[in-house]
Amino acid sequence: MNKEIENEMEDELRSEYDFAQMQGGVRGKYIERYRTGTNLILLDPDVARAFPNEIAVNDALIMLIQVAQRQQSNHTMQPTE
Numbered sequence: 674m675n676k677e678i679e680n681e682m683e684d685e686l687r688s689e690y691d692f693a694q695m696q697g698g699v700r701g702k703y704i705e706r707y708r709t710g711t712n713l714i715l716l717d718p719d720v721a722r723a724f725p726n727e728i729a730v731n732d733a734l735i736m737l738i739q740v741a742q743r744q745q746s747n748h749t750m751q752p753t754e
Contacts, residue, residue, distance in 0.1 A: 716730070
């Protein structure tokens with residue numbers, strides 16, 4: 674049965690995909706970028722127009738987080754009657 678599976682996999686590879694002929698590939702070329710946890714987020718066009726660069730987006734989000742945290746702590750600190 675293993676021979677059948679191996680033959681099926683060999684048949685799926687097209688003849689033009691000869692990996693022995695490929696040159697120039699570098700194993701692990703992007704591993705450091707992957708390990709840093711790079712996140713790519715696409716903004717809606719109207720949102721993107723409001724920010725000149727990624728620093729402005731991050732600053733706005735940090736400020737929003739701080740405001741939300743302050744508001745949350747204000748609600749928990751107020752005594753209920």
